[in-house]
Amino acid sequence: LENHRDAVFSVSFSPDGKTIATGSRDSTVRLWSKDGKKIQTLQGHQARVFSVSFSPDSQTIVSGSWDKAVKLWSFKGTERQRLKKLRAAVRSVNFSPDGLMIAAGSDDNTIKLWSRRNLCNGELKSANLKPANLKPTVGLDHNTNFLPFCLTPTILKGHDDVIWSVSFSPDSQMLVSGSEDETVKLWSRDGKQIRTLKGHKGKVFSVSFSPDGKIIASASGDKTVKLWNLKGQEIETLIGHNDGVFSLSFSPDGKILASSDSSGNVIMWDMDISLDFNDLLGRACDWIGDYLKHNAEIDESDRTLCDGIKPKSK
Template sequence: HTDLVRSVIFSPDGQTLASASDDGTVKLWDRSGRELQTLTSHANRVRNVSFSPDGQTLASASEDGTVKLWDRSGRELQTLTGHTLSVLSVSFSPDGQTVASASIDRTVKLWDRSGRELQTLTGHTDSVLSVSFSPDGQTVASASRDGVMKLWDRSGRELQTLTGHTDWVLSVSFSPDGQTLASASGDDTIKLWDRSGRELQTLTGHTNRVRSVSFSPDGQTLASASEDGTIKLWNRSGRELQTLTGHTDWVLSVSFSPDGQTLASASA
């Protein structure tokens, strides 16, 4: 990549890594780090990538205001248009039939695989920075620059507003069992919440904004990526296990491999 890397994710089979960059491209890599494909049709920075559960489709979110769907060979399948500003995050539902997107236009949109817009979720008062489906597919979590997270049902009805962070909420992720929600914030902390929106833990240790959080497949470990240049690993009770150093700039995204043995990180 020729500019900072915003997002990284493993394919469900663990064999491919996708990365999104401010250089306007998505790249696919094998586990040895060999570049397989460069996906080039976005007209602006690519902010986020997500694989479908079957691993056959990749969704990318861009500052060009669109979401694009691609097959594993890098062929463009669909362009999802409807947001009026940059799209910052994208997530597939567990059944692979619905795509959620989050935008600077303060909305979350739900789409079907053919690119048809199903719902627009409105309620945030600033840019929506991250969106994630619960493992059972019934709940959508959104994180916003307005400092709160919201939980929605599939019909677009707002269920809960989670308040507690004192700055932007930059990333949100469900645990594999769906019982816990992790949020990363510009207030340098991670918070853990239960499904009812009750705050369980605040994880402190990073010295700058926390950009990304990801649970391990067994749900026992949480990884966080920060503008302090480190990744931290935590257990479910909020105890810090490890600090991973090596990047020389902000770490913007972190993702576990499906077998839980490898962690990928993307940096500025």
């Protein structure tokens, strides 16, 4: 796909598989058909576009930019809504799978969560939910089938450095984030921090849930990909890259994990083989589970170490 005038930072397939969105250093978002034909150029950002993502119905595109703006676009190329401008550059944006929330990770070390306006806490009454009641702006899409997002986002604080990646769980109930502070954080849908996953020795550039929602993958400048369970326990470290790992993605069936590094290499990991360690851990927990639960000399904090960890055969 050749048409951008500068580097492409983000690529996203629509859920229906018909359209590709790209975000570029040339400050534009472009839409393409799956056979490579350009459909639309979305203009409005004033600086490089770091991240693009489709809504679950494939009809809306969200973009985040160095210009501190998060924008919502229609498939036809009109701007549907301009979310409140942030205080810092936006590195990552993502729709929740249920389409009711948008997350944005930025350079001010925070995550912003916007909800659809029918979920706002008294922000607008039902009479004001129509997009036509928004302040008119040039190019704003007034399609009444589009339900706008709340004016005020929930702010998630906890990271100590730039946030490079945010991703929702398949059931939309959790959010995972990766940061330059070398940590991965797990959050609840309402913005509460659940736990911090520590283990990387470099900046975390990309995070993702597996399609079944049971595994979190993280990619780092330390040249590794790590796999974690939802309890925050490291399942395995995937070693094979010779440079920092910047992006990763699961196949729809969860059997393959693809990761790419700054040298231009892509590694395809077979998750069935990679997770043999998890099966071994499950068997070990199956063996010592009763000991952890009932031995009087075990600290109370250690009694739940094996909760939920089982071998594949169970």
